[in-house]
Amino acid sequence: MHSGARETWKQSKVLVHVLKQIITGERSSKQLGSFITIAEVSGKAMSAGIFALLSLIALLSVNLAVINILPIPVLDGGYLLILGVEGIIRRKLQGRAMKYVILFGWILILALFIFTMWNDIARVFGWN
Numbered sequence: 001m002h003s004g005a006r007e008t009w010k011q012s013k014v015l016v017h018v019l020k021q022i023i024t025g026e027r028s029s030k031q032l033g034s035f036i037t038i039a040e041v042s043g044k045a046m047s048a049g050i051f052a053l054l055s056l057i058a059l060l061s062v063n064l065a066v067i068n069i070l071p072i073p074v075l076d077g078g079y080l081l082i083l084g085v086e087g088i089i090r091r092k093l094q095g096r097a098m099k100y101v102i103l104f105g106w107i108l109i110l111a112l113f114i115f116t117m118w119n120d121i122a123r124v125f126g127w128n
Helices: 002-024 035-048 050-068 076-089 095-124
Strands: none
Touching: 002 050, 035 050, 035 095, 076 095
């Protein structure tokens, strides 16, 4: 159990580091993939055996947890950010302000989805 927690922490730190590198331009954003990449990698992991498949499932779970705590509205981390802002301004965001914050979050998530899909389509058809 202890080694599992240690590995989870290690993988979380790796993902945060990679995301930082992508944001700062140290690493290509073309490495981001959508469910197409996940399906391809899952097929390879399945061919490699049950341990590889279970390891991939664990890695995807950790990655999803880390991404979920990013400070993007509509994700859990975004709601924590909103609570923090509300604490600083000492009132709840309501009405239009909250609507625009949530809309911004959805637009950001949709843009990321489209971008990762484009990366996968370009890779599959050799356009990159």
